[in-house]
Amino acid sequence: MIIFSDVTKMFKGRIALQNVNFAINPGEFVCVTGPSGAGKSTIVHLLICAEVPTKGIIEVDGQNLAKIPHAVLQLYRRRTGVVFQDYKLLSDRTVYDNIAFAMEVSGDPTSIIQPRVMELLAKVGLNGREKAYPSQLSGGERARAAIARALVHKPMIVIADEPTGNIDPVQSLEILKLLQDVNREGVTVLLATHDDEIVDKLQTRVLRLENGALVRDSIGGYNSGVPTQPILEKKSHKVFDKEEQEVVAQETKSAPKEEVPQTGGRKIKPIAI
Ligand code: ADP
Numbered sequence: 001m002i003i004f005s006d007v008t009k010m011f012k013g014r015i016a017l018q019n020v021n022f023a024i025n026p027g028e029f030v031c032v033t034g035p036s037g038a039g040k041s042t043i044v045h046l047l048i049c050a051e052v053p054t055k056g057i058i059e060v061d062g063q064n065l066a067k068i069p070h071a072v073l074q075l076y077r078r079r080t081g082v083v084f085q086d087y088k089l090l091s092d093r094t095v096y097d098n099i100a101f102a103m104e105v106s107g108d109p110t111s112i113i114q115p116r117v118m119e120l121l122a123k124v125g126l127n128g129r130e131k132a133y134p135s136q137l138s139g140g141e142r143a144r145a146a147i148a149r150a151l152v153h154k155p156m157i158v159i160a161d162e163p164t165g166n167i168d169p170v171q172s173l174e175i176l177k178l179l180q181d182v183n184r185e186g187v188t189v190l191l192a193t194h195d196d197e198i199v200d201k202l203q204t205r206v207l208r209l210e211n212g213a214l215v216r217d218s219i220g221g222y223n224s225g226v227p228t229q230p231i232l233e234k235k236s237h238k239v240f241d242k243e244e245q246e247v248v249a250q251e252t253k254s255a256p257k258e259e260v261p262q263t264g265g266r267k268i269k270p271i272a273i
Helices: 040-047 070-078 095-105 110-123 139-150 169-184 196-202 242-254
Strands: 002-011 014-024 029-033 055-060 080-083 157-161 188-193 205-210 213-219
Touching: 002 040, 014 040, 014 205, 014 213, 029 040, 029 169, 029 196, 040 055, 040 157, 040 188, 070 080, 080 139, 095 110, 095 139, 110 139, 139 157, 139 169, 157 169, 169 188, 169 196, 188 196
Parallel strands: 029 188, 029 205, 080 157, 157 188
Antiparallel strands: 002 014, 002 055, 205 213
């Protein structure tokens, strides 16, 4: 499970998150909501190890993310699919190549990459669009391509940071359905959104942040919710399998260097998506 224990994050003396506590079980769909500047993206960046907490501990399946060994970090990043706010598709590559690239980085052969990419394109409804470049896609199609890329390594956790921020309501609904489908297959989904309508539509567990503090943890729509029951039994997301850690360590020795995604103007470390 994912556990935030008393997590505080400061940026140059300013508080982005303050003593945040929550636990998420495998298979949950959780909306992280709150107004702009509340700390939603900070939660995402901490979870993908692009930032470390100033105070407190973040654990995934018992592994403290601040102390994660390199090979395990590579595995964790594979098992954690991320859909960034601006999607971070590579503009000089086709949809196919954007998705395939994430597998090439891991050293997968074409015989595995090709069917996997086509399977993912079908899954997200982008059949026939594989040769298009990101600039030729609608906002919704870009979001779909980013979701396909996030799913490439069959993640246990998908983290989507405002994936519907720049698209119209009809397409937004389609993207939400897609994330719900992913969740139905057993993947834990964390959706950061400032959009109250989305929270109302989904009626899932809601973690609401205000000024960096967690002010709500309950299940339901925007205005009301049933308090989340305390989690009594610790369940695993199965992201840290020992054998796989060794395989990843071997692969990463020979893998090509990946381009550095940006988060809102801030540089973060490379992510083997
Ligand atoms: P949200 O995603 O809810 O809009 P953020 O997590 O992006 O909020 O930001 C929370 C607060 O932390 C804001 O005041 C923001 O300006 C600040 N912040 C976030 N990241 C950085 C950073 N890298 N450097 C300085 N301030 C930051």
